[in-house]
Amino acid sequence: MSFPKGFYWGGATAANQYEGGWNEGGRGLAMTDVTTGGTKDTPRYVTYRNADGSAGKYTMFGGKLPEGASYAVLDDYYYPNHIGTDFYHHYKEDIALFAEMGFKMFRMSISWPRIFPHGNDEKPNQEGLDFYRNVFEELHKYGIEPLVTISHYDDPLYIEEHLGGWQNPDTIGLYEKYCHAIFEEYKDLVKYWLTFNEINSLIMIAAFMPNAPKELLQSSYIKLHNQFVASAKVVKYAHEKYPQFEMGCMIAGMISYPLTCDPKDVLANQQRMQDLFYYCGDVMVRGYYPGYAKKTWKKLGLDASFFEKDAEILKEGHVDFFSYSYYATSCETTHKDSARDGAGNLSMGYQNSYIKYSEWGWGMDADGLRFSLNEIYDRYQVPVMVVENGLGAIDKFEDCKIHDPYRIEYMKAHVKAMEEALDDGVNLIAYTPWGCIDLVSAGTGEMRKRYGFIYVDMDDEGNGTLDRYRKDSFYWYQKCIQSNGTDLD
Ligand code: BG6
Helix, strand or coil, rough: CCCCCCCCCEEEECHHHHHCCCCCCCCCHHHHHHHHHCCCCCCEEEEECCCCEEEEECCCCCCCCCCCCCCCCCCCCHHHHHHCCCCCHHHHHHHHHHHHCHHHHHHEEEEEHHHHCCCCCCCCHHHHHHHHHHHHHHHHHHCEEEEEEECCCCCCHHHHHHCCHHHCCCHHHHHHHHHHHHHHHHCCCEEEEECCCCCCHHHHHHCCCCCHHHEEEEHHHHHHHHHHHHHHHHHHHHHHCCCCCCCEEEEEEEEEEEECCCCCHHHHHHHHHHHHHHHHHHHHHHHCCCHHHHHHHHCCCCCCCHCCCCCHHHHHCCCCCCEECCCCCCEECCCCCCCCCCCCCCCEEECCCEEEECCCCEEECHHHHHHHHHHHHHCCCCCEEECCCCCEEEEEECCHHHCCCCHHHHHHHHHHHHHHHHHHCCCEEEEECCEEECCCCCCCCCCCCCCEEEECCCCCCCCCCEEEEEEEHHHHHHHHHHHHCCCCC
């Protein structure tokens, strides 16, 4: 079996990391606009001003704005997401390059503060609406289907700072208003929608910080529930008003194995997968909380009635397809003397001696893609999209050429794994590798961690021409698409 006719080959990006134009066209601020760059070993910081005018910062993961302080862009720091790699001014050139590679689908996100600068504005920002209309029209010119993430890590900062963010159930109504506006505006241009990027990232804190304070864990589950409700409400609305839409969830692929065949490890891993991965898919695809959720709420001291009160809404708003990001796998064990791998996409796990690790310590495992595709399809029986995958690596730019055999090798193995999964019977319909053009890393804020088939001349300090260059992998992926996944050499 090979890739079916009409398979959506493409690439994926997100506005906060790619678009730039942070203070143009009437756009408001997002949290990523007050987040500095970092590295693999040094954290990204969120910056603010205290009431007395003094500057302050806290680490992106786990920190909090002090009482009386306000988020602020400070002169002494560089904020890589402000420019991204400037899709805002390069979209025509970039889309032409995607078309040259043969893309059938392009995943991008709409920046909510570009449409509603504060989130609670009365009317949408016309310049913002026009920008995305131009982009979608440009994509259609080349027969490329947009796949739009409605919220990808850049909700309006105003909501976070003044309205309590997703902790406050009123944010659900603001999100609905935003969705209604973009659905109506782009109903003839966009068919495929993802309500939230990596919705399970909200509860990843449980894996990142095993000793996280209970209140932090509790609030994460409350925020996630509010996002489930928001998603279900707009999915229901879309189904009723725009029957041509296909609505999907997007979950971070927290795929792990038991480190040993000790049954205790098998059980520990089952729980990890339930807590970090299936918890979200179960609600969003099946439309109700799974049985094991009660145990989690009890463990955290959360009142089950809070989650159960919205059962009807969740049931009515389950999605049409499942999408996830897949980069790496990890292991779980009860033998705590084993080595932690300390990395992976959004998670920490234990090291697997059978796989290789990337420069950023992510466990490269193409078989895990086949494994997860089978698990997901068996469980949900809806079409599946792999909407992020790829290798973050340092590329050498010499004589306007970029030779990236490591990326080609990674991609080739993952395309083969998808082909095997199709052969296993999985209804896989799309593949949009991450950062198809170089963009800012979400985790570290670096530019040097590149995923693209297209190189962008920009460094970690914001120096560069922003010129675009085709890497070797560009031609490889072009051939892969042209042959519908049969010519991978
Ligand atoms: C996913 C996100 O977590 O992984 C992307 O949806 C992110 O926004 C991607 O960029 C890769 O992670 P990183 O940290 O290498 O950019």
